[in-house]
Amino acid sequence: xxxxxxxxxxxxxxxxxxxxxxxxxxxxxxxxxxxxxxxxxxxxxxxxxxxxxxxxxxxxxxxxxxxxxxxxxxxxxxxxxxxxxxxxxxxxxxxxxxxxxxxxxxxxxxxxxxxxxxxxxxxxxxxxxxxxxxxxxxxxxxxxxxxxxxxxxxxxxxxxxxxxxxxxxxxxxxxxxxxxxxxxxxxxxxxxxxxxxxxxxxxxxxxxxxxxxxxxxxxxxxxxxxxxxxxxxxxxxxxxxxxxxx
Amino acid sequence: xxxxxxxxxxxxxxxxxxxxxxxxxxxxxxxxxxxxxxxxxxxxxxxxxxxxxxxxxxxxxxxxxxxxxxxxxxxxxxxxxxxxxxxxxxxxxxxxxxxxxxxxxxxxxxxxxxxxxxxxxxxxxxxxxxxxxxxxxxxxxxxxxxxxxxxxxxxxxxxxxxxxxxxxxxxxxxxxxxxxxxxxxxxxxxxxxxxxxxxxxxx
Numbered sequence: 001x002x003x004x005x006x007x008x009x010x011x012x013x014x015x016x017x018x019x020x021x022x023x024x025x026x027x028x029x030x031x032x033x034x035x036x037x038x039x040x041x042x043x044x045x046x047x048x049x050x051x052x053x054x055x056x057x058x059x060x061x062x063x064x065x066x067x068x069x070x071x072x073x074x075x076x077x078x079x080x081x082x083x084x085x086x087x088x089x090x091x092x093x094x095x096x097x098x099x100x101x102x103x104x105x106x107x108x109x110x111x112x113x114x115x116x117x118x119x120x121x122x123x124x125x126x127x128x129x130x131x132x133x134x135x136x137x138x139x140x141x142x143x144x145x146x147x148x149x150x151x152x153x154x155x156x157x158x159x160x161x162x163x164x165x166x167x168x169x170x171x172x173x174x175x176x177x178x179x180x181x182x183x184x185x186x187x188x189x190x191x192x193x194x195x196x197x198x199x200x201x202x203x204x205x206x207x208x209x210x211x212x213x214x215x216x217x218x219x220x221x222x223x224x225x226x227x228x229x230x231x232x233x234x235x236x237x238x239x240x241x242x243x244x245x246x
Numbered sequence: 247x248x249x250x251x252x253x254x255x256x257x258x259x260x261x262x263x264x265x266x267x268x269x270x271x272x273x274x275x276x277x278x279x280x281x282x283x284x285x286x287x288x289x290x291x292x293x294x295x296x297x298x299x300x301x302x303x304x305x306x307x308x309x310x311x312x313x314x315x316x317x318x319x320x321x322x323x324x325x326x327x328x329x330x331x332x333x334x335x336x337x338x339x340x341x342x343x344x345x346x347x348x349x350x351x352x353x354x355x356x357x358x359x360x361x362x363x364x365x366x367x368x369x370x371x372x373x374x375x376x377x378x379x380x381x382x383x384x385x386x387x388x389x390x391x392x393x394x395x396x397x398x399x400x401x402x403x404x405x406x407x408x409x410x411x412x413x414x415x416x417x418x419x420x421x422x423x424x425x426x427x428x429x430x431x432x433x434x435x436x437x438x439x440x441x442x443x444x445x446x447x448x449x
Contacts, residue, residue, distance in 0.1 A: 017353055018379035063379045102376055108433065109360035110353065113419060117356075120420035121348055123321060123330035124339055126280050 016056055019067030020103040022049055027100070034100055039078060043071040070096060172204055177212035181222075185237055193224070193233040268292050269307055272327075282326025282417065324416040325423060358384040359393060359415070363427060367397045367408035385409060393418055 016022040026045050032038060047068060049055050056064050074092050185191050193213075200206045213235065216222040222235045261267045271292065276283055285300065294300045304320070304327065311319045321330045331339060340348075351359070358381050361373050373381040388394045389409075397410035411424070421427065 017357065018377055020378035060379050067378065099376070099378060103378065105364075105430070105433065106357050106360045106376060109364060110356040112428075112433075113356050113360055113363075114351075116419040116421075117350060119333070120418065121350070122333040122336040123319075123420070124335070125328060125330050 015054075016049075018060055019064045020099055021107075022046065022056070022064070023067065024100060024104055024107065034097065034104065037097075039071065039075050043068075043075050046071055067096075172208040174208065174212045174215060177209055178216065181209070181212065181216065181235075182237075185235070189237055191235045193235055196235075262292070265303065265306075268294075268303055269310070272303070272307060273329075276320070276327055276329045279328070282324050282328040284326050288327075321420070322422045323420050324413050352384070352387075354381070354384040355387055358388060359411070362388075362394055362409050363411050363415070363424075364430060366410040367400075368410075369400050369406040369408055371406060373409075 016025065023042065023046065026042055026049075027034060027037060030038075030041065030045075032042070050064055050068060070092055074096065077092070181191065181196075184196070197206055197209065200209060213222065213224075217224060220238055223238055224233050224235055226233045260270070262271055272288055275288065285304075289295075289297075289300050294303075308320050317331055317335050318329055319332050321328050339345075354377075357377055358373055361376050362368055365372065365376075370382055370385050373385065385394070389396075392412055392414045394409050394415065395412045396407045398408045399405040400408050416422070416424065
């Protein structure tokens, strides 16, 4: 089969979201009716697209291949004489057709939502200047060399302190930390992560605390909550943990 | 100097029971609110019992904003009332606040939202099946943006989470009520009109 590559590359520049996206595109490009797909044509074109790795999302390759095998299966079925119908539940053709019809709807609803999004993005609400728009231009404040020196001195001081104070390397243990963190949370029921880390004196302490918090989250003792992206993270006791205490 | 000198001359005449007073109050309440204001709350506060009466008031405020030709208008969204800027202010505001790019939802997110909006409550497996691709990523992304929420668990093995659209979803898309979305039947009709069956038949 001949494929006009020039045309294909002009149709669309984006990457296909998934196999249904690509299939629908091919059906529309060839002006076929969904209800009457010329399966052999579509299969060849589909496989042709699949060869070009830049056109399909590589992390979805498995999904694309899966549909490719379905297409080939349908194609081969159409070539073989059909056995007397054994009241099949649902033929692969029907299943694919159903998926395509549904996906077609989804794409149209998506387009409708996109239009609505564009419309509402034109209306600004209170305090949305920061939230709604990503300026991608963060203003960085200039730091004088004195400030830099000061920070450096602080680090040196801290390191110095470490050298003297830090004798026993087993001073920190997850178990100790565990109880320490729970004790700190006893009053308010939560802990501001950054504030807490700031109170820690040595790097080992920070590391052990961090591992301990991860472990606590993993065991469903704590949950980490963040109000917005890059915002402060606070740690809360889970309901399970609260019940245990009561 | 007596304090009276600082008073707005209108203040002494102000009466919240009059139509003008009610309109002024609604405007002030909407102005300071970050989120849309529940109309029932305003009705209760102003002791308006009749919905039609309230509606008339709102229509008048809307008309005022149109006639005044200002940069602000009243929007009904997420079941509430809100003041927003007029659409044609967008470009100037963007320029004024030196905003270079506007973040929009990705195709994957839009598709996922489309499914959730029309099939809710729905599981990730069902979404992935309809889209033909694994949809854990976009669901997580939408959860983070608070456009969807977990509304329950499906009573099948594994008890997968069921997802539904949130109030933020309505606000984001300027919907007053979920029923404002066209029904699936209406959508199919809309699509059928757009398509050209004659073209297919000839092939």
